[in-house]
Amino acid sequence: MxxxxxxxxxxxGCRTCEMVCSLSHEGVVNPDLSRIHVLGYKGEKFPIMCLxxxxxxxxxxxxMEAIHMQGGIRIVDDEKCIRCKMCTLVCPIGGVLYDYINHxxxxxxxxxGDPQCVKYCPMNVIELVPDDAVPEARKRGxxxxxxxxx
Amino acid sequence: xxxxxxxGKILFVDLGSKTLRTEPTEKYAKDFLGGRGIxxxxxxxxxxxxxxxxxxxxxxxxxxxxxxxxxxxxVTGLIGGSSTGGEFPSALKFAGYDGIxxxxxxxxxxxxxxxxxxxxxxxxxxxxxxxxxxxxxxxxHGHPDxxxxxxxxxxxxxxxxxxxxxxxxxxxxxxxxxxxxGAKKLKAILVHGTEGTKPYxxxxxxxxxxxxxxxxxxxxxxxxxxDWHVNFIxxxxxxxxxxxxxxxxEWEKAEEAAMKAREWFEEHTVGRASCFSCPLRCWGLVxxxxxxxxxxxxxxxxxxxxxxxxxxxxxxxxxxxxKCQSEGLDMMSTVAVVAYASxxxxxxxxxxxVLEMIEKIVTRQGEGDILAEGIKRAxxxxxxxxxxxxxxxxxxxxxxxxxxxxxxxxxxxxxxxVNRALYGFPEFYYYIKKEQAEMMATxxxxxxxxxxxxxxxxxxxxxxxxxxxxxxxxxxxxxxxxALLTTPLKLWAKAYEAVTGEKxxxxxxxxVAERTRTLERLFTxxxxxxxxxxxxxxxxxxxxxDREKLEGMKRVxxxxxxxxxxxxxxxxxxxxxxxxxxx
Numbered sequence: 001m002x003x004x005x006x007x008x009x010x011x012x013g014c015r016t017c018e019m020v021c022s023l024s025h026e027g028v029v030n031p032d033l034s035r036i037h038v039l040g041y042k043g044e045k046f047p048i049m050c051l052x053x054x055x056x057x058x059x060x061x062x063x064m065e066a067i068h069m070q071g072g073i074r075i076v077d078d079e080k081c082i083r084c085k086m087c088t089l090v091c092p093i094g095g096v097l098y099d100y101i102n103h104x105x106x107x108x109x110x111x112x113g114d115p116q117c118v119k120y121c122p123m124n125v126i127e128l129v130p131d132d133a134v135p136e137a138r139k140r141g142x143x144x145x146x147x148x149x150x
Numbered sequence: 151x152x153x154x155x156x157x158g159k160i161l162f163v164d165l166g167s168k169t170l171r172t173e174p175t176e177k178y179a180k181d182f183l184g185g186r187g188i189x190x191x192x193x194x195x196x197x198x199x200x201x202x203x204x205x206x207x208x209x210x211x212x213x214x215x216x217x218x219x220x221x222x223x224x225v226t227g228l229i230g231g232s233s234t235g236g237e238f239p240s241a242l243k244f245a246g247y248d249g250i251x252x253x254x255x256x257x258x259x260x261x262x263x264x265x266x267x268x269x270x271x272x273x274x275x276x277x278x279x280x281x282x283x284x285x286x287x288x289x290x291h292g293h294p295d296x297x298x299x300x301x302x303x304x305x306x307x308x309x310x311x312x313x314x315x316x317x318x319x320x321x322x323x324x325x326x327x328x329x330x331x332g333a334k335k336l337k338a339i340l341v342h343g344t345e346g347t348k349p350y351x352x353x354x355x356x357x358x359x360x361x362x363x364x365x366x367x368x369x370x371x372x373x374x375x376x377d378w379h380v381n382f383i384x385x386x387x388x389x390x391x392x393x394x395x396x397x398x399x400e401w402e403k404a405e406e407a408a409m410k411a412r413e414w415f416e417e418h419t420v421g422r423a424s425c426f427s428c429p430l431r432c433w434g435l436v437x438x439x440x441x442x443x444x445x446x447x448x449x450x451x452x453x454x455x456x457x458x459x460x461x462x463x464x465x466x467x468x469x470x471x472x473k474c475q476s477e478g479l480d481m482m483s484t485v486a487v488v489a490y491a492s493x494x495x496x497x498x499x500x501x502x503x504v505l506e507m508i509e510k511i512v513t514r515q516g517e518g519d520i521l522a523e524g525i526k527r528a529x530x531x532x533x534x535x536x537x538x539x540x541x542x543x544x545x546x547x548x549x550x551x552x553x554x555x556x557x558x559x560x561x562x563x564x565x566x567x568v569n570r571a572l573y574g575f576p577e578f579y580y581y582i583k584k585e586q587a588e589m590m591a592t593x594x595x596x597x598x599x600x601x602x603x604x605x606x607x608x609x610x611x612x613x614x615x616x617x618x619x620x621x622x623x624x625x626x627x628x629x630x631x632x633a634l635l636t637t638p639l640k641l642w643a644k645a646y647e648a649v650t651g652e653k654x655x656x657x658x659x660x661x662v663a664e665r666t667r668t669l670e671r672l673f674t675x676x677x678x679x680x681x682x683x684x685x686x687x688x689x690x691x692x693x694x695x696d697r698e699k700l701e702g703m704k705r706v707x708x709x710x711x712x713x714x715x716x717x718x719x720x721x722x723x724x725x726x727x728x729x730x731x732x733x
Contacts, residue, residue: 009421012422012423012424012429013423013424014424014425014426014427014429014431015426016212016363016427016429019209019210019427020356020359022346023352023355023356023359024352026346027348027349027352028346028347028348028349028352029209029210029240029346030244030345030346030347031244032344032346033346040294044421100344101345101346116356119360120359120360122212122366122367122429123429
């Protein structure tokens with residue numbers, strides 16, 4: 001199963017990922033509706049989003065069984081969802097959020113396989129990798145950092 | 151009517167009567183776009199106002215992070231204009247406002263709280279007396295998503311070159327805007343916005359976004375900013391001919407100081423950062439003494455502390471930078487004033503005394519009280535001549551004489567110094583990138599001579615006018631001028647269309663710039679006079695600048711702007727630009 005990994009040391013905190021995420025999903029620019037969030041504290045900034053957990057707490061806690069994997073992407077079945085927001089409470093990294101404008105649960109859906117944050121990040125901080133290739137990708141990220149790879 | 155791109159509302163706050171109202175942005179958007187254009191237009195009828203204005207592209211495009219701030223400058227009596235990036239401008243739009251117009255003054259210290267359309271005026275008694283960093287901490291404690299614009303002690307105490315700070319980083323610094331805010335007893339504006347902004351065509355916007363981003367990333371700026379900090383200080387020695395102390399030509403330690411600064415930044419830089427939406431990462435994060443602070447190495451920050459204040463020790467230069475940032479001082483003016491004070495024997499440059507002198511200026515003790523009035527008034531008081539540009543504003547941290555274009559613009563500008571018109575003007579980098587400067591001159595005005603720093607040619611004037619227009623367009627669209635200049639104007643026009651649903655041509659953008667520029671001049675004529683269209687006094691009396699030729703350039707400038715030989719806009723120009731109703 002592929003998921004997004006973050007080379008956090010390359011992030012410049014510009015939040016372009018948040019802009020294009022909300023633009024492509026909701027047609028507006030609104031970082032608060034973005035499924036990816038740049039967290040920052042005193043200059044250390046990097047984006048986080050749903051990491052497609054194996055034993056996902058959100059899926060386990062959902063009283064309506066509305067959350068499930070579909071083609072390697074965990075999605076919320078809007079029909080079944082009752083907006084109890086339990087999933088937002090149990091997610092350890094705040095990867096699920098409630099869209100308070102359109103009143104629905106939203107989360108990273110990998111844009112159906114072509115994540116826009118990956119495409120638009122000017123520093124190539126975010127990468128979509130198959131789970132068995134993650135260690136390799138992390139190593140490559142470090143090599144890029146030290147100018148040993150492109 | 152729903153406006154796309156704009157939020158559609160400008161917030162008007164009268165601090166005297168504590169009343170709030172809104173006006174539709176639509177009223178001004180067509181003729182003035184936003185940002186600097188609309189702000190100038192509003193100020194024209196409300197000279198008491200302090201205006202913060204975002205542009206239609208703010209929050210939508212790469213580097214669309216800007217907001218323009220204007221008010222009547224307490225230094226020059228003319229328009230004081232400056233702009234800021236960072237997070238605040240887009241946050242203001244996310245909260246539902248395109249701009250804020252502050253009129254009147256409060257009796258007691260207050261701050262303005264804006265949360266998604268909910269606006270309140272709160273007491274700031276407990277914040278008064280705090281510096282910028284402490285004010286931000288007090289207002290945002292535990293809520294890093296809150297955005298703050300505030301003044302430090304310099305603005306409170308009416309120091310004439312206080313700016314308005316946005317986070318620890320951005321500063322609308324020039325022209326004394328923080329002084330205006332302080333006089334209104336407005337300590338801060340706190341913004342929290344989660345409503346988002348709506349473009350007309352999101353799909354088209356995504357595609358233009360990509361084009362613009364690629365254009366910025368393939369620019370020389372993007373490449374250069376990667377190690378900007380480390381390389382900039384030695385570069386500026388070759389590039390701009392900074393002066394040392396109070397306009398001395400030589401400083402035997404200049405090279406050494408530059409190399410030391412370079413090493414210091416290599417050692418202390420811990421990362422890079424950008425403003426909202428921008429790929430350029432022109433901010434460096436510097437860790438010193440356990441504290442990480444951002445710095446943008448422009449000529450008026452660390453280099454000014456190093457060269458103008460003859461500071462050999464980078465640690466001291468850093469502490470001077472930090473002091474100016476924390477008090478909310480315009481650094482370019484501060485270093486000019488302190489250097490002038492050194493000529494009077496009040497302070498020894500390159501020593502701790504500089505920090506003490508800045509403290510004296512901020513708190514207005516002793517001679518600091520007079521120096522806080524700005525360099526022009528100080529020179530009148532002490533009877534020792536000083537260098538200043540139009541209206542009495544401190545000059546920027548370079549000698550303008552070897553750069554004739556900047557001498558011209560510093561003479562004719564109406565809303566601040568050359569920063570508002572000539573960032574990245576090719577004559578500045580002619581000495582290190584000759585071919586590129588010549589190529590730009592040929593491309594834009596068809597004459598290679600326009601790139602020569604020493605040239606008084608007619609093409610140089612055309613080039614300067616064009617450059618000034620591009621700045622006004624950037625400041626009005628809400629786009630950072632650095633990014634705007636890397637990317638063809640037609641792409642920004644395309645973005646404007648995707649965002650607002652309104653077509654606009656490059657020519658129409660230029661017309662908005664002409665209109666805004668002429669309105670700035672009309673404001674000057676209404677509230678000040680024009681006989682100050684001169685470059686810095688000390689400079690003019692030296693043979694380095696040919697006065698007659700410069701006068702000739704001014705005449706060309708006026709005619710290009712459609713003004714008469716005295717710099718007064720002609721009736722037909724006013725009519726053509728649709729400003730007739732205002733005059």
